[in-house]
Amino acid sequence: MHNIYLDYAATTPVDKRVAKAMWHCLTADDLFGNAASEHQYGAQAQALIATARQQVAELINADSNEIIFTSGATEANNLAIKGVARHYQTSGKHIITSKIEHKSVLESCAQLAAEGFEITYLTPNKNGVIDVAELIAAVRDDTILISVMYVNNETGAIQNIPAIAEFAQSKQIILHVDAVQAIGKFIIDLKALPINLLSLSAHKIYGPKGIGALFIRNTPKIRLQAQMHGGGHEFNLRSGTLPTHQIVGMGMACNIAQQQLPKDNLRINQLRHQLWTGIQELPAVYLNTDLNNSVSNILNVSFGLVQGEALQMALHELAVSSGAACTSANLEPSYVLHAMGVADELAQSAIRFSLGRMTTEKEIKAAIKIVRENVMKLREISPLTM
Amino acid sequence: MLYNQKILSCYQKIRNVGELDINDPNVGTGILGSVAYGNLMKLQILVKQNKIIDAKFKVYGCGFAIAAVYLVTELIKQKTIEQAKAINYADSITKSLDFPSAKTHCANLAQNLAMLAIDDYCKKNHN
Numbered sequence: 001m002h003n004i005y006l007d008y009a010a011t012t013p014v015d016k017r018v019a020k021a022m023w024h025c026l027t028a029d030d031l032f033g034n035a036a037s038e039h040q041y042g043a044q045a046q047a048l049i050a051t052a053r054q055q056v057a058e059l060i061n062a063d064s065n066e067i068i069f070t071s072g073a074t075e076a077n078n079l080a081i082k083g084v085a086r087h088y089q090t091s092g093k094h095i096i097t098s099k100i101e102h103k104s105v106l107e108s109c110a111q112l113a114a115e116g117f118e119i120t121y122l123t124p125n126k127n128g129v130i131d132v133a134e135l136i137a138a139v140r141d142d143t144i145l146i147s148v149m150y151v152n153n154e155t156g157a158i159q160n161i162p163a164i165a166e167f168a169q170s171k172q173i174i175l176h177v178d179a180v181q182a183i184g185k186f187i188i189d190l191k192a193l194p195i196n197l198l199s200l201s202a203h204k205i206y207g208p209k210g211i212g213a214l215f216i217r218n219t220p221k222i223r224l225q226a227q228m229h230g231g232g233h234e235f236n237l238r239s240g241t242l243p244t245h246q247i248v249g250m251g252m253a254c255n256i257a258q259q260q261l262p263k264d265n266l267r268i269n270q271l272r273h274q275l276w277t278g279i280q281e282l283p284a285v286y287l288n289t290d291l292n293n294s295v296s297n298i299l300n301v302s303f304g305l306v307q308g309e310a311l312q313m314a315l316h317e318l319a320v321s322s323g324a325a326c327t328s329a330n331l332e333p334s335y336v337l338h339a340m341g342v343a344d345e346l347a348q349s350a351i352r353f354s355l356g357r358m359t360t361e362k363e364i365k366a367a368i369k370i371v372r373e374n375v376m377k378l379r380e381i382s383p384l385t386m
Numbered sequence: 387m388l389y390n391q392k393i394l395s396c397y398q399k400i401r402n403v404g405e406l407d408i409n410d411p412n413v414g415t416g417i418l419g420s421v422a423y424g425n426l427m428k429l430q431i432l433v434k435q436n437k438i439i440d441a442k443f444k445v446y447g448c449g450f451a452i453a454a455v456y457l458v459t460e461l462i463k464q465k466t467i468e469q470a471k472a473i474n475y476a477d478s479i480t481k482s483l484d485f486p487s488a489k490t491h492c493a494n495l496a497q498n499l500a501m502l503a504i505d506d507y508c509k510k511n512h513n
Binding site: 305306307309310312313314316344345348380381382383384 | 388389393394397400403417421422424425426427428444445446447448449451452
């Protein structure tokens with residue numbers, strides 16, 4: 001029996017078109033040159049990278065020279081947060097972020113706190129959304145950075161970035177947005193949203209793992225302290241030979257995402273609706289995803305009266321997540337759900353289903369069957385149900 | 387670790403799930419743990435002429451906890467009270483189900499649970 005993959009928010013398979021394009025940047029008979037080289041091999045690589053850079057920029061309506069390539073969104077988040085903090089610390093040492101950010105944001109902030117910065121962590125409401133009024137109230141004279149994710153990876157909740165961006169701009173406070181789970185799910189127009197810094201990742205949009213980007217707005221000019229020093233690549237902001245194959249992969253993934261965005265998301269939204277309809281026939285199931293304010297592909301559900309680890313074992317034919325993928329090395333209960341006020345008993349039995357481009361209706365039907373059968377079985381085994 | 391093949395196999399072929407009449411003088415009941423603790427286990431044995439003729443269990447807990455208590459019901463059935471007291475359930479569980487060290491506490495809980503059920507029967511019958 002084949003496993004059913006419903007963990008697209010953790011990672012996606014590389015689109016075959018992307019893999020093909022990447023392949024042509026590898027071997028001796030192909031375009032393997034170092035883009036920094038002055039000769040023809042370098043020029044060829046440069047051309048490919050220029051195209052890819054433009055493709056990434058187009059997805060978010062930015063300028064090509066506002067895109068810096070990194071090893072992923074974790075690195076982009078580190079560069080944005082530490083880069084801004086260390087450059088602007090003479091103006092202030094206060095940073096505002098949220099309790100539901102990705103670990104790469106939280107740990108970067110924790111590191112800065114250890115260096116003497118003060119961090120305010122905003123609490124989301126029960127739907128997983130940060131209150132803009134609370135954010136505004138948290139601003140101080142020494143606030144130098146606001147970092148809020150666009151879409152939460154566990155629940156799919158969409159933050160009110162337009163309002164936050166407008167406010168940050170009015171106060172001239174730098175705004176960083178981790179857009180990893182937002183890219184390719186809905187349109188992000190950086191000519192309309194005054195966001196200063198935006199993090200992207202390729203492996204959530206059918207590109208390869210190990211490549212991401214940081215958008216850095218040209219105007220108003222902001223400076224970052226580089227975190228990777230060396231040959232001065234990417235405007236001295238991120239040294240390291242550019243991985244042509246990775247960048248080409250990311251560019252193509254962005255290009256495909258832009259083209260398929262409306263059709264993909266309509267289909268995925270319908271499948272998610274089907275999945276939830278099937279699951280909610282069970283008693284005592286609770287939505288942690290606000291279906292009216294979330295990306296189309298994420299469905300986070302808590303199953304009452306069953307223990308979380310037993311549930312994960314029982315659902316072993318489904319590739320799903322319990323808590324965030326990055327923190328599942330040890331089974332700690334979800335800090336995101338905890339911040340939202342979800343009771344521990346329900347947080348520990350939460351399952352995140354995340355759909356994708358390859359998800360079929362057949363898979364959804366099979367998943368519904370597997371979930372219903374096993375939840376009912378575990379409830380029969382449990383002393384909590386009569 | 388969430389489970390191994392043996393744990394999964396126990397879950398898939400599970401039997402002896404259920405309850406006996408707690409007020410029946412021939413029934414011994416053991417309960418331990420709590421939902422907050424992450425493990426709530428219930429074991430009941432039905433004894434006739436000093437022999438355990440049936441055992442039923444319920445568990446709220448991880449796959450290892452479920453498998454552990456299930457194995458107890460299989461080991462304890464058809465034993466006399468004396469034989470049942472003498473079995474090292476924790477040992478059987480960890481060995482035959484390949485428990486990792488992080489999960490041995492589940493086996494120990496199942497061991498305690500078996501003793502609780504047996505003790506309860508004995509108290510009710512002044513053994």
